[in-house]
Amino acid sequence: MFDGPRPESVARCHSVAFEGLEARRVEVQCAVTAGLPGFAVVGLPDKAVSEARERVRTALQAMAIALPSKRITVNLSPADLPKEGSHFDLPITLALLAAIGIVPPDRVADSMALGELSLDGRLVAVHGALPTALAAGEDGRVLLCPSGCGAEAAWVGATPVFAAANLAELVAHLTDRAPLEPARPGEVRETPVAGCLSEVRGQERAKRALEIAAAGRHHLLMIGAPGSGKSMLAARLPGLLPHLSAAEALETSMIHSIAGLLDEGGISRTRPFRAPHHTASMAAVVGGGRGAKPGEISLAHNGVLFLDEFPEYPRAVLETLRQPIETGEVVVARANAHVKYPCRFMLIAAANPCRCGHLYDANEACGRAPICGQDYLGRISGPLMDRFDLRIEVPAVSYRDLDAAPGGETSVAIAARVKTARDVQAARFAKLGSTARVNADAEGALLDRIAMPDAAGKEMLLKAAERFRLSARGYHRVLRLARTIADLEGSETVSTPHVAEAVSYRLIGAPEL
Incomplete structure (x- = not known):
């Protein structure tokens, strides 16, 4: 029979802090001691974590749970590890409830939790459920999370995942008044691919190059006049690629989980196809920003990164691609973060031969030809150009080819x-x-x-x-x-x-x- 903790006890729950794809373990400790009433969160929390005390206090009031007139101290250990994100709301709440005798401390201590808490006690889905479930499985702990994260976290299959819609359901589960059923994995989603390669008129050499690139995951550069079908060809590349294996799907989904791109817990077996605009910043393409989030090259892991108008990208952005192309990983180093992401992608780039695009057409080329072409493609450095396995010219399509009926091999074949x-x-x-x-x-x-x-x-x-x-x-x-x-x-x-x-x-x- 659970009689509640002794006064001035310390209750514990567990969660994670994200450093890239690595889920660093965090022990959430809560002590309720004699002294002036107060609620402090320590252990290098960011603004979102510090504000958790107000969300927790209000949510518990909505459940008619009164906090004692004592000093409440929550420590996030290790204290020197930065803690970011609202997913610490739930472990802080559970540790507090264990400390004041609402739920059994031993059950909370054997759990790992993440989730944001709304003011009325509802649990809000957060990013990173998949790597958190992996960490919980490695530690032999059950995972407690919002219902919106349950299907995603259950994909790991290494630990029971209990997902609740609100805090009241979770309290009832931990006190055995209304146990929750373990969450089930979401359905495997089949992402539709754009069209069939047989729809592309002409361009037989380009189609052959796409097939070779897909077969060996080779990088491909297409240079051709505007309207020759470069983007159309690239968009049909995902239809040539085999589905992700189970291991590859898990690798890719972990990155997408950190970035918040998994919808309703569904994991796709279709290889990712990322096509950022040429105005994208270095942080957007390579990774970085607040929390050193993964960039487009990591979101394209095990898939395709398509960079249209390749010479129009900032020179600094293009040059940062050189090392990830060779190593298959990128290290995002910032003053307050140093994280590593996998990025083994197939790079498909498209470029016009010059700024006006008509270098190969003597009737429409500008007066600076061919120097304009050398200047334009010269924006792509020699070392970066050397990293493309295939470099092909995509000529303009003749009107006769455009008027012909669709033909040629299908993407399926x-x-x-x-x-x-x-x-x-x-x-x-x-x-x-x-x-x-x-x-x-x-x-x-x-x-x-x-x-x-x-x-x-x-x-x-x-x-x-x-x-x-x-x-x-x-x-x-x-x-x-x-x-x-x-x-x-x-x-x-x-x-x-x-x-x-x-x-x-x-x-x-x-x-x-």
Whole structure:
């Protein structure tokens, strides 16, 4: 029989503070002691956490729970870890209720909680339920949260999740007067993709490049006149990609949970497609701002980042892409935050050949051609340009092609080949004991082992590297690309035709040519 705590006892609940995707454990301690009446929250709280005491006080009054005329002190431990966000409302409330004898302290101490509290006692959904549930499972604690977070948190499956609509329901659950049923995972959502690739008239080379890029997760740059279909092609790329695996879906959903992009607890198996405007700031693209939130490159993790009007982005924003493209992660360093996010994305960029866009049309090109094109594409630095595996020209579509009936292969047919190629790559890397997933991840000795061409192909590659002055990075990217082309063909060996096609995709837009 629970008789309530002794006077001046300390009750505990648990929650988390977010540092990127890492959920740092926080012990919420509450002491009710003799002294002048007061309510203090200490432990490096931000403004939202400090204001929790007013929300808690008013919500408890709405439930006819009177606070004792004593000093209430809430400590968020460790005290030197910054605490941000309204999700600390619920653990603070539960620790306080345990301290004054409303709920059993041992049940609260064995729980992890997050949620915002409204003035009438309702629980409001907050961001970060998915990583919090993972932390609760690792610690062997149950998770208590608002009903709006239950379906999302239940996806982890490692711990019971009890979601309540209001504080009264949670109190009844903890005192065994009306136990809650464990929350169930939300439904897997299928995000619709935009159109079919067969709707794109002409542009057969561009379609081929999209297929290769999708098969090996290679970065692609399209340069072409306005209206040639670059954006239309990029929008149809998600329809060529296989669904996220269970592990990939969890990785991606954790980032989206931190950013507050998961709707009604539904987790999508469709790969993300992010297309920020060219006026986006560095913090929006790379990550940062208040709390060092994930940027577009992290929201595109395991998916596609499409940057239209590529040279129009601020130079500083473009240059920050260089390291994440290579490492697959980004470190957001600020004065009060130093967090790491994964960002293994496929970069698809589109650009006009010059500012007016008519460089390739002698009848409409400006009087500064071809210098205007060199100046315009010169905004893309050589090192960044070198990181694109495929660089293609997308010519203007003829009127005859526009007037023709839709034809060509459908996205479904191409997606089947892409999936087969990716399955071959996954099996190859698993056999070699590598953690790589696709050919774009291979490097060093692993790349030499899987992608080295036969004698004739190697001779062609060496001649092409000398003729077109490929950098070491460009040389290895040609190897990766040739391996993907061979996988699409079902060939175990990388041979001369595969190398020739891979080299042809390195020539457009090269600043040295």
